[in-house]
Amino acid sequence: MENQAKNVTKPEVCLSVANIDQIYPGTKALDDVSFEIKKGKVSVLIGENGAGKSTLMKIIAGIETPSAGKIFMDDKEVSFKDTTEARAHGIGIIHQELSLFPNLTVYQNIFMANEKTKGKFIDNKTHIELTDKILARLEHPINANTLVGDLRVGQQQMIEIARNLIQDDLKILIMDEPTSSLSEQEVEVLFKIMRELKEEGISIVYISHRLEEIMRIGDYVTILRDGRIVAEAEVPEIDIPWIVKQMTGEGKSYPKKLRKIDWSKQEVVLDVKNLRLPKRGGGYLLKDVDFNLRKGEILGIYGLMGAGRTEIFECLMGIHPEHTGEVTLGGEVIDIKNISEQIDRGFALVPEDRQREGLVQTMSIGKNISLSSLKNYVKGIFIDKKKEDKNIYEQIKDIHIKVADKDLPILSLSGGNQQKVVIGKGILTDPKILLLDEPSRGIDIGAKTEVFDIINQYAERGLSIIVISSELKEIIAIADRIMILSNGIKTAELTSEEVTEDSLVLASYKGHSGH
Amino acid sequence: MENKPSSKKVSSNNSLGMLLLKGRTFIVLILLVIFFSLATPTFLTTSSLLLVAKHVALYGILGIGMTYVIITGGIDLSVGAVVGLSGMIAGGLINEGLSMFGYTLYFSIPLVILITVICGACIGALNGFLITRFKVAPFIATLGIMYVARGAAMLRSQGKTFANIVGKEALGNTGFELLGRNVLGIPVGAIILFVIAVIAGVILKKTPLGWHIFSIGGNEKAAKLSGVKVNKVKILVYIFSAICASIVGLIAAAQLVAAHPATGESWEMNAIAAAVLGGTSMAGGIGTIGGTIVGAFVIGVINDGMVMCGVSEFWQMVIKGLVIIFAVIIDQFQRNLQAKMALQQRNENK
Numbered sequence: 083m084e085n086q087a088k089n090v091t092k093p094e095v096c097l098s099v100a101n102i103d104q105i106y107p108g109t110k111a112l113d114d115v116s117f118e119i120k121k122g123k124v125s126v127l128i129g130e131n132g133a134g135k136s137t138l139m140k141i142i143a144g145i146e147t148p149s150a151g152k153i154f155m156d157d158k159e160v161s162f163k164d165t166t167e168a169r170a171h172g173i174g175i176i177h178q179e180l181s182l183f184p185n186l187t188v189y190q191n192i193f194m195a196n197e198k199t200k201g202k203f204i205d206n207k208t209h210i211e212l213t214d215k216i217l218a219r220l221e222h223p224i225n226a227n228t229l230v231g232d233l234r235v236g237q238q239q240m241i242e243i244a245r246n247l248i249q250d251d252l253k254i255l256i257m258d259e260p261t262s263s264l265s266e267q268e269v270e271v272l273f274k275i276m277r278e279l280k281e282e283g284i285s286i287v288y289i290s291h292r293l294e295e296i297m298r299i300g301d302y303v304t305i306l307r308d309g310r311i312v313a314e315a316e317v318p319e320i321d322i323p324w325i326v327k328q329m330t331g332e333g334k335s336y337p338k339k340l341r342k343i344d345w346s347k348q349e350v351v352l353d354v355k356n357l358r359l360p361k362r363g364g365g366y367l368l369k370d371v372d373f374n375l376r377k378g379e380i381l382g383i384y385g386l387m388g389a390g391r392t393e394i395f396e397c398l399m400g401i402h403p404e405h406t407g408e409v410t411l412g413g414e415v416i417d418i419k420n421i422s423e424q425i426d427r428g429f430a431l432v433p434e435d436r437q438r439e440g441l442v443q444t445m446s447i448g449k450n451i452s453l454s455s456l457k458n459y460v461k462g463i464f465i466d467k468k469k470e471d472k473n474i475y476e477q478i479k480d481i482h483i484k485v486a487d488k489d490l491p492i493l494s495l496s497g498g499n500q501q502k503v504v505i506g507k508g509i510l511t512d513p514k515i516l517l518l519d520e521p522s523r524g525i526d527i528g529a530k531t532e533v534f535d536i537i538n539q540y541a542e543r544g545l546s547i548i549v550i551s552s553e554l555k556e557i558i559a560i561a562d563r564i565m566i567l568s569n570g571i572k573t574a575e576l577t578s579e580e581v582t583e584d585s586l587v588l589a590s591y592k593g594h595s596g597h
Numbered sequence: 598m599e600n601k602p603s604s605k606k607v608s609s610n611n612s613l614g615m616l617l618l619k620g621r622t623f624i625v626l627i628l629l630v631i632f633f634s635l636a637t638p639t640f641l642t643t644s645s646l647l648l649v650a651k652h653v654a655l656y657g658i659l660g661i662g663m664t665y666v667i668i669t670g671g672i673d674l675s676v677g678a679v680v681g682l683s684g685m686i687a688g689g690l691i692n693e694g695l696s697m698f699g700y701t702l703y704f705s706i707p708l709v710i711l712i713t714v715i716c717g718a719c720i721g722a723l724n725g726f727l728i729t730r731f732k733v734a735p736f737i738a739t740l741g742i743m744y745v746a747r748g749a750a751m752l753r754s755q756g757k758t759f760a761n762i763v764g765k766e767a768l769g770n771t772g773f774e775l776l777g778r779n780v781l782g783i784p785v786g787a788i789i790l791f792v793i794a795v796i797a798g799v800i801l802k803k804t805p806l807g808w809h810i811f812s813i814g815g816n817e818k819a820a821k822l823s824g825v826k827v828n829k830v831k832i833l834v835y836i837f838s839a840i841c842a843s844i845v846g847l848i849a850a851a852q853l854v855a856a857h858p859a860t861g862e863s864w865e866m867n868a869i870a871a872a873v874l875g876g877t878s879m880a881g882g883i884g885t886i887g888g889t890i891v892g893a894f895v896i897g898v899i900n901d902g903m904v905m906c907g908v909s910e911f912w913q914m915v916i917k918g919l920v921i922i923f924a925v926i927i928d929q930f931q932r933n934l935q936a937k938m939a940l941q942q943r944n945e946n947k
Binding site: 464 | 804811816818826935936
């Protein structure tokens, strides 16, 4: 972006939408929206969840048809019945929710519905060759024959990106929160690719909740609020506080953490020594990791994708009974065997992937909240409805879930409120230790602030919390102490006074060299 | 704000339509009853309704077990074979007793029933064990057990029928046929159906076990991470389904006063159909006992109604198949509508 910004000639418009309305039963998701995508530029779209960003992108990508309005490409009116038509016009989209086939291999995913053929037959040799090439370009040399279901979320995201890059005449690439599950290092690779694409004249539409990224990679910013465009600007002319103000209508930012506690005087709740987790096919996912957690403390875990962050939680929750090492809980050495035993001991996990591991989509809000703690409400053999409802409502109030009725389906909530439900479920088990894996992933900044408030509030009450986060600013703001993992090894531990962004990033690469 | 009133209207319209949609199987049932009573004057007589009730009891009890299994996201194809095998176990015990070490033991009827049900429970446990421990897909595991159980039923008598299983006064094992009779004018099978339905419904709605069953079908991974003992619950569900099947086997044998090894062939399909007609989602996570009972009535009324009308057996199959497909299409329609309403709610909450 450094050079492009100085470009004086007005960039040509590659695609524009005019006066788009999108009406869902009972609500207007988009209201008279006009938007331009400029050739060879990164047009950023920002707005809180539900502002209409994804809807607008779905219309451009042919996934939805607008209720009113027109789409123009090169001054000609176009309309897309489906994604195939949009793709024929050179429009590709990377979805916010991964849309991959976990049951198929990497190369099958990349070439799905875009197969190369030799005569009548699929040409897998070419597929694998091209896959290796594109993944090398993305600096993610994953074996093309690996099943996508076996990959980590961040790697899957890379596959999703690769899938769009192989399109022959790509003109516009829409990226709906592509970085939400990427580590800082992977984000760098992505940005490099984006710059290359720009030079090739490909236009990019970029949606993200990470404002600092927008300042780095964006050329133009468009801000949506409640289905309307409220502001547009060129990136060099604005700053983050301006964006936040436009998004929310008021000045919000991450809450600053000010806790003066002498941690050495606090009781150690959890002590982990020599935690080791063998990798399938040799090596270790975690190698001799030591750490402890004190009462009321928030311990942050930072690291790149595959550094072993989630695996620590999985070991503590009993998902990997094959791990070795000594875990002391409240002065007593425990033998971790299975999940429900760990929950009984006072561990609660808020998993990384809300949809896949956190929620039961077919159940109501209330049932999702009480699922882990049902046995506390049993009277005789029945569930005591009154007691259960009381707890559910208290929890809803306690963590500010905005909901009219607990019996509504869980999917009627916004992403941020769904996340609060998953946190509330964990808290209702009355845990001693709360494990939060990327608690702010894919939720808007308003909801993020609320989630942080909730975390702080419970830490104040004496709950010990471990938080995993890939966002530097976030983890610095929330944690009392940060442990950095790299390649399965603990490379540093920093208190909130000593931590800087640079020291975190440095430590997160350490495990890859020399060892 | 100006679109607030209109959105209210939309949702109230939807809720009336929703009510009709939700009660659709019940409406279909009433229409079927009206149709058959017009088509054949003998349909609305006590004797033929009792016959329908006897058959419905069988499909209903099987359907309840099946509903549990399907809600967890599984399937149990072995229930029909377990029906046959259970009848043979009971019939054999009554007519031939149990021969061991040169002695032949005869059991009283309550003991016969208990032994049969325990055998059924063991088959269910085997299903559950194959599915949870060896990770065999439920379809395959229960398909295999279906053949094993059917074969075992045939082997018990080399394919012959145990006829006239009324026991002997001298052996103290009389009274089995009462299971197939009426009490106060109501078939015993229907009473058992009612009792099982109430128990199963209460467990599903009011106990942690019930919710755990729903959570496994809705999102097994999330359930596991929430501390639900997924494997244990699954095994219990298959045991329950097999117990239901062996109870049906007992009732069916008592109704005929004979045990034939081929009894219950393809009844698993009737059970699945009853559950699906009642709104149970094959994807898991959704279903009710009440719905399944209504579904069982629909299947029973169609079967017996068409027989009374003199429709050929072949046409019966075609019509039954069409009714099932039609019901599932409407079900899908309702789900889409519900999803839309959830989305609408979400946007209104903003």
